[in-house]
Amino acid sequence: MNRRLLVALAIVALAVISGTVLAQPKEVVIGVIVPLTGPAPGTGQDCKLGAEFGADLINGGVKAEGSGLLGAGWNGIPSLGGAKLKLVFADSQGSPEVGRAEAERLITTVKPSGTMGAWHSGVTVAIAPVIERYRIPHTTISTATELTQRGFQYLFRVGVNAHQGGEVLFQYLDWIGQQGKKWNKLGQLHEDTAAGVNFANAVEEMAKARGISVALRVPYSREQANMDSEILKLKSAGIDVLVQTSYTSDGIIIRKTMRKLDYAPALIFSQGGFDDDPKFYEAVGDDANFGSKRQLWSPALSSTKPILKAVNDEFKRRNGRDINDNSVRYITMIQVLADAMNRAKSVESQAIQKALVATDLKAEQVLLVHGVKFDAKHDNVLGKAMVAQIQERQPKIVFPPEAAVTKPVWPIPAWSTR
Amino acid sequence: MTLEIALQSVVSGLMFGGVIGLVAVGVSLIWGIMDLINFAYGEYLMWSMYLTFFLWAGLGIEPILTVPITAVVLFGAGVLTYRSVIRPVLRGPIFAQILSTFGLLVLLRYTAWLLFRPDDRQAQSALATSVVVLGGLRVSGGELVAFAGSLVATTALFAFLAYTKTGKALRALAQDREAALALGIEPDRLYALAWGLSTAAAGVAGALVSSFMYVNPLVGDVFLLPAFAAVALGGFGNVYGAVAGGLVIGVVNVTGGTLTMPKVKLALVYLVFVGVLFMRPKGLWGR
């Protein structure tokens, strides 16, 4: 009896083992490294919702047939026998050290076929060598210039880089000038990690090329309780076009300090970050209004791309909020990876990498406005930004004119009138 | 740089310095009475901020009104810490004492990390965002209340030390432990009291800053490092000097940052710190 039981067990075990070995890949694992806790949990949450929505689109859970969107009508990745995307999230806590360790852990434990993240430029810079070492195809939206300067084979930037993001500022300033509006001095206020420093450098270069001088540059470190000297410095220098790179908590303190010290420049321009995070709006309320930001997405785009309205409505039904710059880019990154896997007909990393290099997604196929196509350095050559101004606590596209849904308020009204 | 900006920076600096002063007083009290540096002091502040945050988030209590609660809870925490951690090492080598408060720092910080995760959390307060303008000088309601609250708390502590029998005994104990013992002043209960008072000051400070500062497990450092400079400036263990040191540090921080570059403002604070130590090792108002 005992002997029989043993034999039976052995047979069952063997069946289980061989079964797993022989089974076709029913799912493809994608690792997503985002700041779920730490200084930017609201932002990380948006990224997570975007990635989940994107995966559901690929897996057939979002009805968008006939829209022309990549993944619409799919039921898993077609060339892989309908293998479903499975997302595994890792929390970077917004810290390069934690991000690097988490990336390593994710790669070695769940063996993802592709990864994406980590939102914070500083964290992405830290994890890039890790994914390169393990040869994991990786997409990112971090803007730090250096990410695509170091010859990484497996890293692809789906979003804009610092230059592409800054470019729109100067186009906007030219256009504002043509409208007969004046400004005097351009200044920068930025946190001193990779995202802030890179963007400030890019803006400085682009300004110089246009013969504009940056009158004042104020870097700051994020962990502090008092930002009065930063704002007083900008105020006393008469900076009226302010380029600001901040994360959420410091962004909140800065906006409150601006009000307190009665500093209202004509323009505040950011590359996103604090002003994409719902927590910023919770904390400063209407004081969030009139800030401008580089924008890649707007709910109002539904007028130019009708299908987007339906998609946004579905997203809002599920998550209680509109798609924003963070969720839209994570949806798009999922599309980009799924597209590459589909064309590669494989989950083998070199094949996916090759397919990624050949990516050519048109504006109609992805949620991101302008499409995705990589250059030799793996920057998205179609990466372009618009300018949105926060009005009634919503980003509203104000530039370029052909995409604008409203007119910019220029200059930002004085605090005493708000 | 106009005069108005410079004056504003001084006012801003004093507002910030008031809070730093209260934190410095808490550090200085233990230092003065027990010759012990409490490296974990910032963590008590952090825990107080969490308490304020959760009282606000859970019960809707305005951050500033949590002061009595955080003061009492943190007083208890200080007494408990003394009895369980500090008393056993008090007779040990100085090395053991330093390690014990350092161990406390790690314990308190990473317990918070495990429980609350590293998220930044901020209690919202209408008071904090209101702006008070006086003669062209501007402060936020939150800062003003924090400044006033810090001064009230330190004044209350000073009055206690100056005028009550127990306060005098604490000072006597600080000056000559053996002589105090010979008069029947038992150190143990008074040390426990000193710990309670010191951490209660962190409790008050935590509630006060919560209206304008977010909390995360690392936030203690933001206040403790300038406070250490204030303690040195005020004379190690001199609680009165610590307040003055806090105000000076606040002004050096904000006005110094405004006059030079904001990025170097912490460096300026440490420059003053090192400069004072170099010229007057006992601190500017040291005994």
Place this chain on the structure above:
Amino acid sequence: MLLTVGDVHATYGRFDVLRGISVGVAAGEIVAVLGPNGAGKSTLLKAIAGFLPPRQGSIRLSDEEIAGLRPSALLRKGVVYVMQRSSVFPKLTILENLEMGAYIRPSSPEVKADIDRVLGLFPQLAGRRHQRAEGLSGGERRMLEIGRALLLHPKVLLLDEPTMGLAPLVADLIFEKILELRAAGTTVLMVEQNARLALEVSDRAYVLEQGQVRVEGRGQELLTSDAVRRAYLGGAAPR
């Protein structure tokens, strides 16, 4: 005997400082403890005062065993100790120092009256009661310390070298005060380096050597004893 020390042994680190010492003090007596450096004089007082609990032996106050009690408990029984080094609280005022002397007594009008009485005893202190003690001279500090001790109405006052470092005239003044205290009923056990002066004011004296009692006797007898004079009075004749 009011205070009886019987066969007390005490150890400082690895050193046996008291090696079976026995001393007695009767009520109303002034008893001096003499001896060379390192003989164990101060240690004897510390052992009685509760600062160095004896390793063995007994210390009795009247009929009660008090060895090993904490200083605060001993104070409540009337055993009050003034240490050798200056022990005023320099940053406290003279008045605050006196208040600390009465620390173990609950605040009351009697305490205030006692403080006034002590200030009456030391007129030099009375006029400066709101000044910090750090401004006092060595003699004034001693007076403040003795005054502080008096607020506890000691049965036994333990004085460790009350005149150390004081000018002769000031030392005389301190001894005058000690005699006044005795006249008021206080029993005194004191260690003194100035043997001649000590023997003049004391009723009896013990001479210690290496943690044991070598000689004991009445003050005047010892003052004229050849052995004591040779050993501790530098051979000079009494003045």
